[in-house]
Amino acid sequence: MTHRLFEGKQHALLYQKFRFVPPDEVKHIILQYLDKKKGQPHVLAVDLGCGTGQNSRLLAPFFQEVVGLDISKCQLDEARAVPGYPNITYREGTAEVLPFPDSSVDLLTAASAAHWFGQKQFLAEASRVLKPRGCMALLGFSQERLHYGECGDKLTNIYCDVKESLAPYTNSRVTVNDNKLEEMFSAIPFPDKERVESIQVSCSISVRTLVGFMESWSLFQTYRRQDNQAADALSHNRHSEVTDHQVAATVASTSMAHRLFEGKDHAASYWKYRICPSDQLIQQVLDFLDRQKGRTFDLAVDVGCGSGQGTTLLANHFAAVLGTDVSPAQIEVALEHTSTPNITYKQCVAEDLPLGDSSVDLVTAMSSFHWFDRPRFLQEAHRVLKPGGCIALLNYTMDMELSYPECCSTKLNQVCKEFYDALRPYRSPHLGPCSIGLYREAYDSLPYPEKEWQECTLVKRSMPLLSYIRMIESFSSYQALQRKDPQEACMLSMDITQRLLSVMGVTSSDTEVVVGVRYFYLLACKPKE
CATH class of the missing domain: 3.40.50.150 (Vaccinia Virus protein VP39)
Structure with missing residues (x-):
């Protein structure tokens, strides 16, 4: 050389x-x-x-x-x-x-x-x-x-x-x-x-x-x-x-971050059907930040904010909240649905945040970290966090479970499993077979002595069956199938919907079901010295 x-x-x-x-x-x-x-x-x-x-x-x-x-x-x-x-x-x-x-x-x-x-x-x-x-x-x-x-x-x-x-x-x-x-x-x-x-x-x-x-x-x-x-x-x-x-x-x-959520229709679907962390999960993040840094909470940055569902959950706890996303369509939808004066949104990439060194109390990424250039994002988060500031990376697994009164859960979730299996070939190679591994790898690589890892926290949400179907349709794997063959994607959704209705013994897709979502997350605190 x-x-x-x-x-x-x-x-x-x-x-x-x-x-x-x-x-x-x-x-x-x-x-x-x-x-x-x-x-x-x-x-x-x-x-x-x-x-x-x-x-x-x-x-x-x-x-x-x-x-x-x-x-x-x-x-x-x-x-x-x-x-x-x-x-x-x-x-x-x-x-x-x-x-x-x-x-x-x-x-x-x-x-x-x-x-x-x-x-x-x-x-x-x-x-x-x-x-x-x-x-x-x-x-x-x-x-x-x-x-x-x-x-x-x-x-x-x-x-x-x-x-x-x-x-x-x-x-x-x-x-x-x-x-x-x-x-x-x-x-x-x-x-x-x-x-x-x-x-x-x-x-x-x-x-x-x-x-x-x-x-x-x-x-x-x-x-x-x-x-x-x-x-x-x-x-x-x-x-x-x-x-x-x-x-x-x-x-x-x-x-060479991965732009799979670009269209206005997809962004609108994201806002309407995507779930966000429960109040209990957000409180666990805030409790960790309070233990490590203490009050006051000045600035939180929600990276990969999408259409802003998670961003809004932070607004009551911080003087200012910034949501960032690479997609202009997602930012546009987020702006349409916010009236909270202390929230702002900015289009930018996760690896190059428009913030000064040591200026942020909390950096979050809710169901988005897996799309980033992960080593570069973690370096950027380290740069912008205050000493004692914290990073919180949250996500959920795709294998959600449905329940409905007086209905066999095993039969119901067998249909759901077949839905997930049909979409698996269209999963981005960037995610690997399971995104939990990517988050665990990030947890292991973070050099902070104060950090926590939590796996499989079950959160239950009630929603119409149609909202569950539309949520799955907003996933990148379904969107990939839809780009490849719109008719096949439509037929898959219709078939799954009809089979679930049959197992439930009802005819309306507006029927409420309970969806069990398994969350996992990591929390870490930048050292004060």
Whole structure:
């Protein structure tokens, strides 16, 4: 790794704040490949060219030990500053001389870094340190496109113009990445190897994050070293162009948070049918905040607020409440249904909150955290929370249970189970098989000594049967089916409704049923010192 282009403290700060975390889709492919080729146990993963540690942190829950290796001391300082990962160590070193014994490493990874390595020396070292059946995963991304309303092509053109302007400052090694590491793949001396291309993922980011991402490029930094004033002007002008095309909107989307709740009809359905935490659950959150921080409660921020049902539950307990969501349609519906003077709403992404450091008493995410870029959101929550401030992440499982007087619950819930099973193939891969695991992983990763985990708190709600059906229809998995085949989705809902009515022995879908919802949540307090 002879190329030292990511050395400065300011560049490392840009890298930490604006570089993308490899998506869960890629993480699952790597871990499944390792399981298939080598199997358990997963003892040691080494992340080469780790930079500020985004990929290293992604691997931490799945290995006994992770080592991040990078040539830049500034990058490693930023990586070490992220708390909560006791099984990660960071070392200064190169990919061509790995500080590990022969046959000692289960997995070698390099995320957007392998194009900087000396190919021959690196591959020789990889062969030496990997265990028999150990694996190597080299990642990159390319062909980014921007999307916002009807101006996606214009935004992408602006983005490409920046790249073209900076082309004279491109290091020759960047073309290796642009060619998708084809030469590196051909040179890998292992007969058992695979290429996976065109994994399409989306990430919602603010315009400032997009510009910061471009400023973190090696070619931009080379340009800055040559003409700092011109580089600043380029950033400012492109930021202005993008926001002009977005009509002062604050969110763009580039290939890599997940935008599945965008339409006005879906947002209206969200407001009408989605359940929110019970008063008892909210009180448990407030009691935890009172124990850790004490009164007064100035500002709560509800992130991924949707159409604002959970946000309104906080209004009586705080001087001010801010609800944020990436979807303009959800924010529009939330604004239509609020008359509480101390609530405001703002469209923005969860990973880039428009708030000052140490300014927030409580950060909540109610049935939304699983859609975020979770490591970046937790870092952002840590930044905005006051010392002694708390974070509360709440969600519920999909396997809700119905009950109706003088009706066999087993038969009733067998129909419900078939409803859920029919939607399971349309569940986003980002969520994994069960979202409880994602929240438990976040709980384990939080470095706060004061934290609580609660699983399967049963909350019962009475509602018309039709409201239950409409609530399930608002889920992302049903919406995915509806996009694929509207007729099939409609027939599924009608069939389930008729079968439930038959089991209940009634004819009206306005008949009230009791829905049992299993909540789980984590609460954590940012240390006061």
